[in-house]
Amino acid sequence: MRLRLTAQVRDAIRAHGARGYPHEVCGALLGRDAESEGVGALREVTAVVPLENRRDDSPRNRFSVTPEDVLRAERAARDQRLELVGWYHTHPDHPARPSEFDREHAWPWYSYVILGVAASEPGEMTSWRLADDRSGYAAESIEEA
Amino acid sequence: MAVKVMIPTPLRAYAEKRDHVEVAAKTVGEALNSLIARHGELRRHLYQEDGRLRSFVNVYLNDEDIRYLQKEATPVKDGDTVSLVPSIAGGISTRLRWES
Ligand SMILES: [Zn+2]
Numbered sequence: 001m002r003l004r005l006t007a008q009v010r011d012a013i014r015a016h017g018a019r020g021y022p023h024e025v026c027g028a029l030l031g032r033d034a035e036s037e038g039v040g041a042l043r044e045v046t047a048v049v050p051l052e053n054r055r056d057d058s059p060r061n062r063f064s065v066t067p068e069d070v071l072r073a074e075r076a077a078r079d080q081r082l083e084l085v086g087w088y089h090t091h092p093d094h095p096a097r098p099s100e101f102d103r104e105h106a107w108p109w110y111s112y113v114i115l116g117v118a119a120s121e122p123g124e125m126t127s128w129r130l131a132d133d134r135s136g137y138a139a140e141s142i143e144e145a
Numbered sequence: 146m147a148v149k150v151m152i153p154t155p156l157r158a159y160a161e162k163r164d165h166v167e168v169a170a171k172t173v174g175e176a177l178n179s180l181i182a183r184h185g186e187l188r189r190h191l192y193q194e195d196g197r198l199r200s201f202v203n204v205y206l207n208d209e210d211i212r213y214l215q216k217e218a219t220p221v222k223d224g225d226t227v228s229l230v231p232s233i234a235g236g237i238s239t240r241l242r243w244e245s
Contacts, residue, residue, distance in 0.1 A: 024236065062236035067203040067210075070231050084154065087233050094237045105201050105234040108190060109155035112235070134189055 003086075003111050003127045004044040004143040013115055014122035016050045017090040021120040023059040026089040027051050028073035029111060030082040043085055043111060044145065049073050062101075063089050086111030086127075093117070096124040098137050106130040111140055148176045148221045151228040152187075159186040173206055174217030176227050191229070203230045 005013075009029075016025050031045035051069050055062045065073075065087070077084045087110060091097075096116035098106075106112060108130045116123040127140040151165045160166065161184070168179035181188050191202050198204065204211045205228040211219050221227065 026233070026235070060237075063234065065233035067205075067230040067232045070233065087235075089235050091237055099235070099237055101237070102235040107153075107155040107201075107231055107233075109158060132186070 001129055001138065001140040002042050002143055003113070003140045004042060004145045005113075005125075006044075006046055006145045009045050009048055010125065010144070012048050012050070013088050013113065013125070016048075017092075017115045017117045017122050018120055020053070020090065021117050022092045024053060024055075024061065024063045024090050024092060025050070026053055026063040026065060026087060028065075028070075028076070028084055029086040029088060029113065030073070030077045030080060031085050033083055033085050042143075045085060045111075047080060047082060048088065049076050060092060086113065088113035088115065090115045090117050093119070096126040098128050103130065103134070103137060106134075106137070108132060108134075112137075113142075146171065146221065146223040146225075148223075149226045150176050150180050151226060152180075153229050153231050155231065156187055156190055156229070159190070160184040170221055172217065173204060173211050173214075173219045173221055173227055176221060177204070177217065201232045201234055203232055204228070205230060 028049040029045045030047040034042045051065055053059050053063045054066055055064050074084050096114040112128045115125045127142050128137040129140050147167055148170050149165050149167055152160050168176050170176035193199055206219055
């Protein structure tokens with residue numbers, strides 16, 4: 001599985017992560033999924049929707065996106081003739097690896113991009129997809145477009 | 146009674162790529178059971194092992210969250226739409242428990 005991110009998308013995620021530090025920030029990934037269009041296995045993200053982290057009790061190590069925000073992100077995708085293909089969030093002062101909590105709450109099919117942010121500096125960016133049986137994540141290679 | 150159940154994008158791969166199915170049901174719970182009976186792989190993504198809906202699976206009857214109606218016992222009528230809408234959550238540690 002491959003995920004292509006445009007320079008603009010990568011910059012937007014990094015800037016959001018730095019701005020939000022030390023809190024976790026999150027957002028939606030909009031783009032095209034070649035598989036659902038029946039032309040290969042590449043997924044491309046061309047736009048993001050930065051969202052507000054709705055967790056005000058523990059924003060440093062949790063994020064949540066309400067169903068209303070999900071519907072809003074889907075509408076934003078439709079307006080741009082794109083598809084909602086995944087989500088990004090940050091791990092402030094933690095490695096860019098999915099946590100057990102991430103896995104328990106993940107949906108299949110979506111790409112989950114994680115950005116490590118160390119002392120407000122954006123660091124490693126990784127992407128993951130949940131296994132069909134929910135047992136774990138597979139790394140998705142990020143391509144720079 | 147014919148009810149439409151809308152399937153969110155991340156789950157369509159487990160439902161023959163459909164975005165909805167039509168089922169006969171008298172309650173929201175029955176509609177979801179019919180969906181699972183038809184597309185068994187959906188179960189683990191919608192329900193916890195104890196049989197309760199997962200906390201990040203939101204079910205709407207038309208435009209209303211069933212949590213504010215009678216949950217899965219909410220009656221449905223002909224022409225209603227039941228929608229499965231994701232919410233998204235994550236976090237760094239597993240130390241804190243998620244409260245649904
Ligand atoms: Zn995480």
